[in-house]
Amino acid sequence: MTTTASVNTGDGRRTGAPVVSFENVSKNYGSVRAVSDLSIDLFPGETVALLGPNGAGKSSTLDLLLGLRNPDAGRVQVFGTSPSQAIAQGKVGAMLQSGGLMEDVKVRELVKLACDLHPRAFPVDQVLAAADLTDIADRMVNKLSGGQEQRVRFALATAGANDLIVLDEPTTGMDVSARQAFWAVMREQTRQGRAVLFATHYLEEADAIADRVIVLRQGRVLADGSAAEIKAKAGGRRIVFDLDQPVGEAALRELPFLSSLEISGRTVRIQSQDADATVHAVYGLGLYPRNLEVAGLGLEQAFLAINDAATAEEAAR
Amino acid sequence: MKTLVKLEISRTLRNKKFVFFSVLYPVLLYVLIAGGASEDELVKGTKLTLPLLMMVSMASFGAITAVLVGNSEKIAKEREKGWVRQLRLTALPGRGYVASKVASASVVSLPSILAVFAVAAGLKHVRFDAAWQWFALTGAIWAGSIVFAALGVAIGYLATGDAVRPITFIIYFALSMLGGLWMPTTTFPQWLQDIAAWTPTHAYAALGQAIEVGDAPHLKDVSLLVAYLVLFAGGAAWLYRKDTRKA
Numbered sequence: 001m002t003t004t005a006s007v008n009t010g011d012g013r014r015t016g017a018p019v020v021s022f023e024n025v026s027k028n029y030g031s032v033r034a035v036s037d038l039s040i041d042l043f044p045g046e047t048v049a050l051l052g053p054n055g056a057g058k059s060s061t062l063d064l065l066l067g068l069r070n071p072d073a074g075r076v077q078v079f080g081t082s083p084s085q086a087i088a089q090g091k092v093g094a095m096l097q098s099g100g101l102m103e104d105v106k107v108r109e110l111v112k113l114a115c116d117l118h119p120r121a122f123p124v125d126q127v128l129a130a131a132d133l134t135d136i137a138d139r140m141v142n143k144l145s146g147g148q149e150q151r152v153r154f155a156l157a158t159a160g161a162n163d164l165i166v167l168d169e170p171t172t173g174m175d176v177s178a179r180q181a182f183w184a185v186m187r188e189q190t191r192q193g194r195a196v197l198f199a200t201h202y203l204e205e206a207d208a209i210a211d212r213v214i215v216l217r218q219g220r221v222l223a224d225g226s227a228a229e230i231k232a233k234a235g236g237r238r239i240v241f242d243l244d245q246p247v248g249e250a251a252l253r254e255l256p257f258l259s260s261l262e263i264s265g266r267t268v269r270i271q272s273q274d275a276d277a278t279v280h281a282v283y284g285l286g287l288y289p290r291n292l293e294v295a296g297l298g299l300e301q302a303f304l305a306i307n308d309a310a311t312a313e314e315a316a317r
Numbered sequence: 318m319k320t321l322v323k324l325e326i327s328r329t330l331r332n333k334k335f336v337f338f339s340v341l342y343p344v345l346l347y348v349l350i351a352g353g354a355s356e357d358e359l360v361k362g363t364k365l366t367l368p369l370l371m372m373v374s375m376a377s378f379g380a381i382t383a384v385l386v387g388n389s390e391k392i393a394k395e396r397e398k399g400w401v402r403q404l405r406l407t408a409l410p411g412r413g414y415v416a417s418k419v420a421s422a423s424v425v426s427l428p429s430i431l432a433v434f435a436v437a438a439g440l441k442h443v444r445f446d447a448a449w450q451w452f453a454l455t456g457a458i459w460a461g462s463i464v465f466a467a468l469g470v471a472i473g474y475l476a477t478g479d480a481v482r483p484i485t486f487i488i489y490f491a492l493s494m495l496g497g498l499w500m501p502t503t504t505f506p507q508w509l510q511d512i513a514a515w516t517p518t519h520a521y522a523a524l525g526q527a528i529e530v531g532d533a534p535h536l537k538d539v540s541l542l543v544a545y546l547v548l549f550a551g552g553a554a555w556l557y558r559k560d561t562r563k564a
Binding site for chain 2: 066068084087088089090092093094096099100101102103104105109110112113114116117118119153156157
């Protein structure tokens, strides 16, 4: 069973049938609306980050995708079939935040179990090595540290040739070097044409790893695009400079494309939709900015900005 | 699926305390109940002595303890810890999960049956006319315990971690009593005997009692047990696949 080798062309054009498709999916828990009329398509070869504050519906979305819960409305399809069917065919590997491990067994025994259950399994030793478990393969699962447990979960998720890997906050509990090693392995997986979907609250992770970021809030898609697009949506770039002498705030307010302005002493901090034009206008005012820095917004700031904008919009309604 | 069965068996055996007490428990009860009983006086309404009758009852009771209580608690806990959730993300079919749990429970129930037999034969001089009866009894009690192992899986799926123990024990005591595992049902009032006749434990005990007097197990009891097995195992497999309620 092969999926047509189609890749994200990098400029937003996606080819091939979607790997995952959510069509107007809703899920309630009692009166709480966890997922609300959600429609998303994921494509082969994409690395997608699912971002959002706690309670945004990330875990519920992943549960629906994996068939661990059934939607109240709408349809979830994975490789053109139901989630459970896709899993039975060995196309999906998943690492859950809430996924417990079997107790009273050795690491190797558990990984071997995952390999034996996978219709398109890799050799056990290869899976152990890829998850950096070879050294602790003979240790009992219930005697592992949090980070080691997380690596075992990762091994279970990558025991065979999946076309889609789903990860729910995969690097929680890992130190920095473990996290880097983890993503190095993950990048290798996407290079082989697999789609990866991960939920995270580490924004720098989404920024560095994902080629597409979906921001969720209250079970809805707030933003969907490349990390750069999301940042642009949130108010472009950040400009910082010092001035020799204080300048009236009113003059600076007149600068074009301004989305925020902050003056502290002689230091001016600006967020601009078009940094080139704004900087040009600063010179146009006859000012001489020193230590000029123009940088992109971090995804974190972008995320906060988008979130604030959505909150304000709701309040206005 | 074979790996899972093997792994479940080996991790059950690693839990030495559980194995030890599961084997010890029915033996102790047997000694308590039948220890002082006469070796040749027949129990009212039967053709059997108390030590013989209690040997089969306690072997059955011990087998049920090992499989029912062990399974339901373990499974409810595994569900709570999220292992079952993880397992559901593999290609393992529902029946594979049930089969592995039943198999791992069975490796504990066999020694508990044999231990009761050994004590009954050694201490109370229980003997049969033919050697085949020993083997047939072991086989019948062991095979019959599978029904209760499946019930244990189903209970483990219906109950939450903190409710599973009381729920299991209510079902377990009610079935043991009604099925006549603790005392012969001939002492019950007629209406209760009518109900008891349809319990899986009664059919289970009847398997052994038929062999004790040298008969083949009755077709009614065997078919009743098979029906219960299909019900419990099918229900358990269905619950495994449908467990979308809680992590």
